[in-house]
Amino acid sequence: MNKITFLGAGSTVFAKNVLGDCMTVEALQDFEFALYDIDHERLEDSERMLTNLKESLQSTVNVVAYHDRKEALRGAKYVINAIQVGGYDPCTITDFEVPKKYGLRQTIADTLGIGGIFRNLRTIPVMQDFAKDMKEVCPDAWFLNYTNPMAVLTNIMLKEGIKTVGLCHSVQVCADHLLDSLDMPKDNIQWKIAGINHMAWLLEITQDGKDLYPEIKRRAKARQQDKHDDMVRFELMDTFGYYVTESSEHNAEYHPYFIKKQYPELIEKYNIPLDEYPRRCVNQIEGWKQMREDLIHDKNLTHKRSHEYGSYIIEAMETNKPIKIGGNVLNTGRLISNLPENAVVEVPCLVDASGVNPTYIGDLPEQCAALNRTNINTQLLTIEAALTKDKQKIYQAALLDPHTAAELSIDDTIQLCDDLIDAHRDWLPEYK
Secondary structure: OOOEEEEOOOOOOHHHHHHHHHHHHHHHHOEEEEEEEEEOHHHHHHHHHHHHHHHHEEEEEEEEEOOOOOHHOOOOOEEOOOOOOOOOHHHHHHHHHHHHHHOOOOOOOOOOHHHHHHHHHHHHHHHHHHHHHHHHOOOOEEEEEEOOOHHHHHHHHHHHHOOOEOOHHHHHHHHHHHHHHHHOOOOEEEEEEEEEOEEEEEEEEOOOEEEEHHHHHHHHHHOOOOOOOOOOHHHHHHHHEEEOOOOHHHHOOOOOOOOOOOOHHHHHHOOOOOOOOHHHHHHHHHHHHHHHHHHOOOOOOOOOOOOOHHHHHHHHHHHHHOEEEEEEEEEEOOOOOOOOOEEEEEEEEEOOOOOOEOOOEEEOOOOHHHHHHHHHHHHHHHHHHHHHOOOHHHHHHHHHOOOHHOHHHHHHHHHHHHHHHHHHHOOOOOOO
């Protein structure tokens, strides 16, 4: 059976993007799209929406909603993961509000930092359950992970023996968005990106063979004289020499330089949107209430293929027509030679019928690798904590986090972790 299973299908808009993309692919027209979500109302919404979209696009795929996860997975060739454990209320609220009591502020908290650590700890057991089911009912399936924190969760699935690639759209939009923001033309550009998820580096960018970095840096430095929404990344590029893939609001909390209670003026200087993710969540929840009727009941709903990698990967594997993606994979054989081999890195990958084949990068510029390693330290300790159920490893992961370590003492960091363990008790296993 040809089957694509979507875990977290209640993410209706994202399901439309990824599965809508798949509906436009000729090679996938005999596939079943198996939908699963623990929220049955949202699952039904997505099923209705995708059925309407199927009719509108004149696709011949079969859309089926499941209430049993193992049956949704049974026989799947591809599994797309887009879950969030604990949701906005209460877990995201907790991730932001408890650290605030210690003076620790965040912007997104979905990848690193104290919020990212606890998002990992409550998501990893669910991912392990997915892996257990997959080994039983679809052991050869490819797992396409879109869920954050990307590096750790992808690493966990690989440790479980599941063929996995982590996917994030920040790579394919990075160069275009940078050039757009600086009013520079985008025709005939070539770029190379590698690093770790949300902190991969634009190592090269050329136009007709000419290096664009000197002009990019000149324009970026001039633009820093006025307030804009990418000031953190421009500062990092000016200081460390390379532009980073993920947004300024994300990178503000991956480094120890920008959100500092002893330097409150930096928030204004770099235009840093504290508590940005909770605001987005509230806006999305309100927006969904208004969008739902139109999206779910629109018989003429249509879709244009997006830039998300998912459908292109599946098409390449089904047709053996190669494509290049930016994928999150284990650093086996030191693809990036100055990063740890047991870390997940984001590198160019060739995809065809043989699967996802990462490319060798070699050394990153040492300053870029050093910044990556500060984040990898926390990632690897978080994995150890989850696998050993050792509370001491949670403390160590937090103490090695660049932002937390720059703000809190050892004692306060440990107490904050204990407070978050207590607050998230319903979503966390017991830690010794």
